[in-house]
Every structure is written in C-alpha cells, then in structure tokens.
Amino acid sequence: MLAPNSSLEQSIDKILKKTEKEILSDLENSGSDSKHTLDNSLPKLEHEYDKIISDGKKEAEKIEKQIVGSSDLDVRNKQLLLLEEGVNKVFSKALDQIANTDRSGDYSNLIKTLLDEATKILGTTEVTVFTNDKDKDVVQAALSQFSGAELASDTIDCLGGIIIKSKDGAMTFNNTIDARIERLKPLIRKSIASTFGVGN
C-alpha cells in the first residue's frame, strides 16, 4: 500500500522542486528585467526631468517678461497721461494770458509783422483782412501800409492776429495767434515737457 503513495509523493516532490526552481528562476529573471528596465529608464527619467525643469524655467521667464513688460508699460503710460495733463494746464494758462494781452505798444508791431508775412505768402496786398473784435482798431491802423488791403466788417473768433483772403476768394492765409500756436504746438509741448524733466 505504501509503494504507490511514495511514488506519488516522489512525483509531487519532483513537481514541487521543478516549480520552485521555475518560480525562483522567473523571480530572478523578473528581478534582473526590472533592474534592467530601471537602469534603462534612469537616463530617460533624467532627460524628462531636465526637460520639465527647462520648460518650467522657460515658462517662468516668459511670465516674468510678461509681468515686468506690462507693468513697465503701465507706469510709462500713466506718466505720459500725467505729463499731458501738466502740458495742457500750462497751455491753457498761457492762452489766457495771450487773450488778455494789452493791445497797445508792441502789439501793433506784431500785427504789422503778421500782415506783412501773410501778404508776402499770398503774393498780393489786394486782400480782405479778418480779425477779432479786440484787434479791429490795431489792424485798421496797420492796414494803411498795405495798399489795396481792406478790413472786413465781419469779425472772427480768435485770440488775436489776422486771416487774409485774396479779393477773388481763391486763396486764404490764416495768421491768427491760434493758428500759429497750433502749428508750433508739438515744439512747445516738447519745451514744456523738458521743463518737467522729460525728453532731455
């Protein structure tokens, strides 16, 4: 009765040993495979790590550039608006002073100069002269030196100075103080800005 059992046991032992051997060899193989995979993935991992770091750095630089750039611009733009406000204040004060200038003395010389300049540009003294209410008398007095020039009965709205129109109506030249200031405005703005310490 024992013999069949012992051969069975022997077979079982054999199978167990074989299986154990196989499992151990599989474990060994798996271990070395895993080690190999880990060894292989290390440089890849390092590469990925480097890439993430360098991408992160790039992104950080981008964001820094963005924040610094836009805040610099914000500051500059606010400065520009403030400067403009200052320039406008200076302008309006200056215009007030010009509007209330005394019409006697040197002012008549200024009107003569304006008339002389304007008639030279149009190339004729056969002109109609327009001016504002305040300057009418000064202009009328100056016109005696420009033969053919007449003062228009209509007045114009300006700080001072004259507009002349050829008698055929083809040409007009605006030599009012307003027009002259308008022409010089960019240069005047620059001078005012430089007194504020900008653009030196």
Added chain:
Amino acid sequence: MTTEGGVQYNKIAEIKGPLVIVGDVENAAFDELVEIETNEGERRLGKVLEVGFGKAIVQVFEGTNGLSIAGTNAKFVGKVMEMPVSKEVLGRVFDGLGRPKDGLPDPIADKFVDINGEPMNPEQREYPKDFIQTGVSVIDGLMTLVRGQKLPIFSGSGMSHNLLAAQIARQASVVGTQDDFAVVFAAIGVQYSEAEYFRRSLEESGALKRSVLFLNTADDPAIERIITPRVALTVAEYLAFDLGMHVLVVMTDMTNYAEALREISAAREEVPGRKGYPGYLYTDLSTIYERAGKLNGRKGSVTQVPILSMPSDDITHPIPDLTGYITEGQIVVGRDLFRQGIYPPINILMSLSRLMKDGIGEGSTRADHAEVANQVYDAYSRAQEVRALAGIVGKAGLTEIDLKYMDVGDIFEKEFLTQATDENRTIEETLGILWKIVSKLPKNEITKIKDKFVDQYYKEE
C-alpha cells in the same frame, strides 16, 4: 518741422476717386502735405502727386467719401508729411497714418522726420552678417535671418502667415550681444480681429514694451495703406540709426499696399502695367524694401520681413515677382503643408535666405550649422521624390534606403517644421533637431557634413 503756415486754396476743380484736383494753385510742391477741410470742418490729410498749369493733384489719405466741390478747401501746409519720433514711441499703438490709437497723447517728439526717409548711401552700407533668432526652427535653421536683411514671406489667402508674423514679432531677439532690440509692426489692410490679435499677442507676451504697432485695418481708407509702411520705416530708421537699436520691421500684408497703389494709378488714368498695377510698381516697392540695412559706423540695423499673400497662390504674380527681385531671398508658405495642419507650413524647397551663409557658422550660430542644414535640405528633397515614387509603385516597391528617406521626411515635418505658436526654440535646440533628423540616415548617406561634425553630433539609434 516748418513753423510757417500754408496757403489755403478755395477752388476745388474736381474730385476723382481718391484724388482731389485743386485749381488756381501757385507755389505747391511735389509730395507737399495738404489739409483738406470739408464744409462741416472735418479735416483730412493728403499729399501732392502732381503740380502744373495752375492745378495740383492731391491724394487724400482718408478717402474722398462725403467731399463735395463746393465748400471744400485745401490748405497746402508747406512741408512733406513728417512723423514725430522719440524713444517714447516704443510700446505705443498708432493708426496707419501714425496717429495714436491707444488712447494716449501724441508722443513728445525728439524730432520730426520726413516719412519718405533718406536714401542710404550705397557706399556707406555695411554687408549684413549678424544672426537674428526668431525662435522658429525652420527659419533659424534653414533660412536664417540676418540683421539688415530684407526677407519676405510669400503666403496665400487664408493661410497662417499672420500667426507666424506675430510669433516672429514676439520672439525675435539678437543673441550674443547686449544691444537693444525693437520690433516695428505694420499691419496694412488687415481685418479688425487680426489687428486685435497682433496687439493682444504682443501685449500678453510682454513684447509690446519693445515694439511699435501701426495698425491700418481693412475698413480704413485704402489710400492710407500707401503711408503705413513709410511711417513704420521712419520710426524704425530713427530707432536704428539715431538710438542704435537693432530693429525688425514686420509688414503684413504688402499685397494690400500694392492694391492701394493700383487704385491711385487707375484714378490718375496712368497706363496700366501687368494685371493693372502701375508700371512703376517695382520702383515703388524698392523705395520701401531698400530702407532695410546697416550703415558703416552706426550701431543699429533695420531688418525687414514683409509678408504678402499671393493672389491664387501664384508666385509669378507681379507683387511676389517684383518683390523677389528686390529682396534677399524668400520664405514660401505652402498650401499642401497648411492643409495637413502643419504650423508653420513653410515649403523649404521653395524658400531661401540669400544672406544666410554669412550669418551662420562659428561665432554666430555653430560651426556645423551650414553643413547640417544642407544635408537636411538634401534629405527632405529626396524624401519628396520618394513620396512621389511611392504614389506610383506603392511602398512595397521601395528600397530600404528609400524607406529611410521617407521616414526622414515625416520626422522633418512632425518634429522640426511643426512648432507651437508660443514655442520659442533656441538655435541650439533647432540644431539638435536637425541632427536628430540626420541621425536617421545611415552614415554612408551623409555626404555634406565633415567627419568631425558627424563624430561629434551624429547619434545612431
């Protein structure tokens, strides 16, 4: 800037398209600036195109819509059109005529400069040879842009040239120097959404600080487009030659400029040239493109990247054709690549930077740059032939080496050409990808690169 006022003429003889003909005019000058005043006191700007027999032909920039002969007058200002310039223009947005469009006041001018510029003395020109990094691999690697060069982008309607233009404007930089760099961006006749995209894109990337934008949108009068590139270049020249900055001028779309020129020419009843464009189109374009360059003894440079869309993708159309005669190479945007969804869809086989050879190599980019670029050109060209062959005989009929070239073509398009719109690659990264492509080829196929570079950079897989 003159301080003397101009004469106002009250007799308008005729209004014809974008032109106003003023009668009884004495003492007007060619190119003189004219202020047209309407009945309602509205002011428009123009310039004198022709004078003679008591008449002056004035081109009105804002168009003549709503103008009538009666009640309109023209004031001849006594000077040519000038652009106020100073360092303060950086970070600003202007319209196509150089007027502020960002709600801020006029810049305080350092000086006023004639927008037509001064011709560069040819003898004073310095040969361009310094690299500009755009961060776009295909441009930096295979058609390198150099400071002082004019390198146009030829595109087609609906393609991604504006994305590319904005990317170049955002990313461009000079490497290996502390010199200041600025971008002047002129949008000519673009859609409102595109103009907004350019502005936002520069603003959000922080690049607006070093940029100046001139935006002429499609709904602005076409005639304004004649002025836009000129004011942009005037500012660029000031920044470059007065302030010593390296300035990249991106102008898009030059086709709209040429259309405006055609409109004026037709209104003047000039004898039309090819496709109705004026016979002087070449000369006119050269007055814009030739404003790029470097001058001896001056620190700065003006580099131009004009972008033009070729009508019907026709590269023989007068605009790209004549542009190509003046500029130093071209970058061609390909319809096939665009349809495949590749960005930037640049067809390298039709593109070329004529000054590239002098701007790359040791001391500029890297010693192996020219050779690896040549090898990739060659390989991609071969890949295209193999693809055509595969279309006839099938993939099974190809040899092993043919299949390798096909792979190279695919990798080139997927890894080198394809780039995200916000991806800024350094020249080292670009050259690295070029070597990755070359490394797909067996060593015996590498015929254009010296062995020492192959030993150093070739990585067999």
